[in-house]
Amino acid sequence: xxxxxxxxxxxxxxxxxxxxxxxxxxxxxxxxxxxxxxxxxxxxxxxxxxxxxxxxxxxxxxxxxxxxxxxxxxxxxxxxxxxxxxxxxxxxxxxxxxxxxxxxxxxxxxxxxxxxxxxxxxxxxxxxxxxxxxxxxxxxxxxxxxxxxxxxxxxxxxxxxxxxxxxxxxxxxxxxxxxxxxxxxxxxxxxxxxxxxxxxxxxxxxxxxxxxxxxxxxxxxxxxxxxxxxxxxxxxxxxxxxxxxxxxxxxxxxxxxxxxxxxxxxxxxxxxxxxxxxxxxxxxxxxxxxxxxxxxxxxxxxxxxxxxxxxxxxxxxxxxxxxxxxxxxxxxxxxxxxxxxxxxxxxxxxxxxxxxxxxxxxxxxxxxxxxxxxxxx
Ligand SMILES: Cc1ncc(COP(=O)(O)O)c(C=O)c1O
Numbered sequence: 001x002x003x004x005x006x007x008x009x010x011x012x013x014x015x016x017x018x019x020x021x022x023x024x025x026x027x028x029x030x031x032x033x034x035x036x037x038x039x040x041x042x043x044x045x046x047x048x049x050x051x052x053x054x055x056x057x058x059x060x061x062x063x064x065x066x067x068x069x070x071x072x073x074x075x076x077x078x079x080x081x082x083x084x085x086x087x088x089x090x091x092x093x094x095x096x097x098x099x100x101x102x103x104x105x106x107x108x109x110x111x112x113x114x115x116x117x118x119x120x121x122x123x124x125x126x127x128x129x130x131x132x133x134x135x136x137x138x139x140x141x142x143x144x145x146x147x148x149x150x151x152x153x154x155x156x157x158x159x160x161x162x163x164x165x166x167x168x169x170x171x172x173x174x175x176x177x178x179x180x181x182x183x184x185x186x187x188x189x190x191x192x193x194x195x196x197x198x199x200x201x202x203x204x205x206x207x208x209x210x211x212x213x214x215x216x217x218x219x220x221x222x223x224x225x226x227x228x229x230x231x232x233x234x235x236x237x238x239x240x241x242x243x244x245x246x247x248x249x250x251x252x253x254x255x256x257x258x259x260x261x262x263x264x265x266x267x268x269x270x271x272x273x274x275x276x277x278x279x280x281x282x283x284x285x286x287x288x289x290x291x292x293x294x295x296x297x298x299x300x301x302x303x304x305x306x307x308x309x310x311x312x313x314x315x316x317x318x319x320x321x322x323x324x325x326x327x328x329x330x331x332x333x334x335x336x337x338x339x340x341x342x343x344x345x346x347x348x349x350x351x352x353x354x355x356x357x358x359x360x361x362x363x364x365x366x367x368x369x370x371x372x373x374x375x376x377x
Contacts, residue, residue, distance in 0.1 A: 012364050019355075021287070022291040024291070026268055026354045028365055029357070033266060034263075050070060051244055051246075052076075053075050054077075060366075072092060074095040077372075079372070083375050093118070095180070107140075116140050129170075165214060179204050181225075184228050188256055197231040200223075223240075224242055225244065226265070231259075248268045250269065273317065289311060293341045293348065299317075349373070354367070
């Protein structure tokens, strides 16, 4: 239930100084530049862009991505798909396995309303999906997910042919391969990421060879994230990129060695916080790990490299000076945090505050609802 707290965080037209804290703030100018850079990259390289909406969980941002040239968006969960579809996002790919009968009935119902695709990685998964789709008779595109070295979901590449045949025999449409190497995204060095995606490419080649051997056409290979997409795009194998985090660019991604030829994405997601307690050796801010996820490490304080952030618990952050004589912020002063990991940070908030004109002197343009917040099922 939204108790109306979003109205107390900020209102359109407010100066940034008036945004209540802690608040999740989107620098809309930086986000627009990120969206445009990725759209231009995919156009130039001749690959489709289907950004992952699990990052922002917002129908407004998804629609902007599509208006900017994306073919649709990915989601990870049935309920995420439902939330975005209800708000006008009409081309969705659930890039994940769904096997529960009740959820599959919802998938089938959704397929009757929007253009929908889904991933499978087992014979039983295909059979369960087929049973649900038989009842609705709605069309759905089915991708076979192969494990390309991540060690999470995904069939062995050589099993792609049997799965594709099962999909066809069940009267469903085999759309291609899902090949996402999540663990490669945050390998710090370019060489390490290159090596991981070369292994992933081998897996894709093996799956394609298995499909060729039984004369099943693989129309599309889809995958890639914000850390590796340049490599997938250059491989000649992947035809669609699923990058998500590029839209906001969190601290963890900024710590990666930059890939040559990759667009330079900017930080666009911040937690605005305020100093609530001040001591000789530290300032305490009102943003703890209920306002930003810490699974990928702590936030960085934006434009204050002379300060270090330490975890102060659920509701607090502790700020100290780096070595030397940094000026500690004063009581009431605002500090902007760049979250360690954008996706789970967004999921902690009902609303993002969209600012135009920068974080120093900008103005609130809009409140952006996190429409699929908590849509985990
Ligand atoms: C299947 C899939 N595709 C794409 C992405 C997007 O990756 P990123 O946010 O690193 O760009 C993810 C993220 O976890 C994912 O799970």
